[in-house]
Amino acid sequence: MAKKKTIRTIPQARTAMPEQSPEARVKNFEEVACGYRLEDALLEAERCLDCADRPCVRGCPVGIDIPGFILKMAGKNFHGAYDVITDTNLLPSVCGRVCPQENQCEGVCTVGESLEPVAIGRLERFVGDMAIAEGWANVPYIERNHFKVGIVGSGPAGMACAADMAKAGCEVTVYEAFHEPGGVLKYGIPDFRLPNRVVDVEIEKLTRLGIRFECNTLVGRLFTVEQMLTEMGFHAVFIGTGAGYPSFMGIPGESLGGVLSANEWLTRCNLMRGRDFPNFDTPLQPGKRVAVIGAGNTAMDAMRVSLRVGADKVYCIYRRSAAEAPARAEEIHHAQQEGVDFQWLTSPVELLGDANHNVRAMRCERMELGEPDASGRRRPVAVHGSAFEFECDMVVFAIGTNANPILGQTSGLKLDKRGYIATDADLATSIAGVYAGGDIVTGAATVIEAMGAGRKAARGMKAYLGLRDTDSVYLPDSNAAADRLFGIDRRERGFARVHLA
Numbered sequence: 001m002a003k004k005k006t007i008r009t010i011p012q013a014r015t016a017m018p019e020q021s022p023e024a025r026v027k028n029f030e031e032v033a034c035g036y037r038l039e040d041a042l043l044e045a046e047r048c049l050d051c052a053d054r055p056c057v058r059g060c061p062v063g064i065d066i067p068g069f070i071l072k073m074a075g076k077n078f079h080g081a082y083d084v085i086t087d088t089n090l091l092p093s094v095c096g097r098v099c100p101q102e103n104q105c106e107g108v109c110t111v112g113e114s115l116e117p118v119a120i121g122r123l124e125r126f127v128g129d130m131a132i133a134e135g136w137a138n139v140p141y142i143e144r145n146h147f148k149v150g151i152v153g154s155g156p157a158g159m160a161c162a163a164d165m166a167k168a169g170c171e172v173t174v175y176e177a178f179h180e181p182g183g184v185l186k187y188g189i190p191d192f193r194l195p196n197r198v199v200d201v202e203i204e205k206l207t208r209l210g211i212r213f214e215c216n217t218l219v220g221r222l223f224t225v226e227q228m229l230t231e232m233g234f235h236a237v238f239i240g241t242g243a244g245y246p247s248f249m250g251i252p253g254e255s256l257g258g259v260l261s262a263n264e265w266l267t268r269c270n271l272m273r274g275r276d277f278p279n280f281d282t283p284l285q286p287g288k289r290v291a292v293i294g295a296g297n298t299a300m301d302a303m304r305v306s307l308r309v310g311a312d313k314v315y316c317i318y319r320r321s322a323a324e325a326p327a328r329a330e331e332i333h334h335a336q337q338e339g340v341d342f343q344w345l346t347s348p349v350e351l352l353g354d355a356n357h358n359v360r361a362m363r364c365e366r367m368e369l370g371e372p373d374a375s376g377r378r379r380p381v382a383v384h385g386s387a388f389e390f391e392c393d394m395v396v397f398a399i400g401t402n403a404n405p406i407l408g409q410t411s412g413l414k415l416d417k418r419g420y421i422a423t424d425a426d427l428a429t430s431i432a433g434v435y436a437g438g439d440i441v442t443g444a445a446t447v448i449e450a451m452g453a454g455r456k457a458a459r460g461m462k463a464y465l466g467l468r469d470t471d472s473v474y475l476p477d478s479n480a481a482a483d484r485l486f487g488i489d490r491r492e493r494g495f496a497r498v499h500l501a
Helices: 038-045 055-059 066-074 078-086 092-098 120-134 156-167 196-207 225-229 262-269 297-308 329-337 406-410 447-465
Strands: 148-152 171-175 212-214 236-239 259-261 289-293 313-317 341-343 346-353 359-372 378-382 388-391 394-397 434-436
Touching: 038 066, 038 120, 055 066, 066 078, 066 120, 078 092, 078 120, 092 120, 092 196, 092 447, 120 196, 148 156, 156 171, 156 196, 156 236, 156 447, 196 212, 225 236, 236 447, 259 262, 262 297, 262 394, 289 297, 297 313, 297 329, 297 394, 313 346, 329 341, 359 394, 434 447
Parallel strands: 148 171, 148 236, 171 212, 236 434, 259 394, 289 313, 289 394, 313 341
Antiparallel strands: 346 359, 359 378, 359 388
16 A cells, blocks of 8 residues: 655655747747656656645536546556546646636645645646547547537637537537637637647547537527527527627727737737738738737737737736736746836826827826725826826737627627626526526636536536436435435436427
């Protein structure tokens, strides 16, 4: 029997991730983090205590058995580790790269109370990448039924819901507005953080479940949600369209040439391959002095893309200090290494144009932090007489997103006061048979949280359709005779639809 590990017997230092040097990577779109080698992964796996409390599992929005997959890794059973992860998470290579593990599973890791936490995300990525290299995929036996399910949006929430409904035997069709599936994973995250080839492989695994993707299909314009339930014959619909409608500040000069949202900038560069112009015919017209407003992960992506497509100088304009920046610490660190000029405690008040109505400069004022606001962060307050200008020929707004209004305008879905789709605790909307989850319900969140919402909505949809769901049917308290009919749990019921001639 193996000796129980303690905090003193495990490797004390977190295993470093090999990276491209800042000087090399700023000239290419190859991944910055190169991934663990086999010896790195095995060394880091030894740091997991396999503790009884398992706080990391509770910290994961989809409840991955984290100690279970790491234990298999430590025993060099990598396919077994992949089986454990994919029991709850279909996208290990994606989540291992872009999830904020420091605020989720790693943030509550027991090892982290004394040392640096176990690098759970890096280990998950290692297993996912090995699965891609070896061609592994978990495709269970599926007993088909007569139900048709429509999924609106092919991002993380839509993919997770589609997979669960396909495994339940439904015929699943996913509608995507863009010309390629993947949602924000494709259009919003650059290749140096998440290569498109990784997303493509994970999507291909979904097609093995029988899921069909219909791209260039904008639901709400070509047909409505109500039409999906009636004319198109879907028995249930899930909406996972994300929240991609950009926000602006409303300051003078926002209509000048060279001013755009981070969503437009990243979509042109990533999904539409504008970074490879003229090999791809998407024009970019990148600026030489670029100012990006905001300090979240999207802002970091916009700044780092700008450097890679030829900007001489890139500024981060943020009205709070570095301590309040919402981006991952790793992303800020990488941007600093690559030469981004961070202007903390700075707020734009006006964009100035030239004779051709293109942006030429930004007028800002310095800020100081006052009392906390509703978000819990200290409120920025302008410093009197601190206004100044600096030159820039491109301005990118990365200050958050809102719900796209198309579905709300074209259907009877009830919306909340912010314009997001209103749902109940099971993610059911105001239209029977229609469920929603992810950013279109909560506002901007993480990839893994969106996947968790997609899986939660799938459980609600299965209950609505009367389909067997082991996780939600066989409950510890369901053994009482009153809960059973002929020895079968009453919730494990047959379901038949009657069609009248």
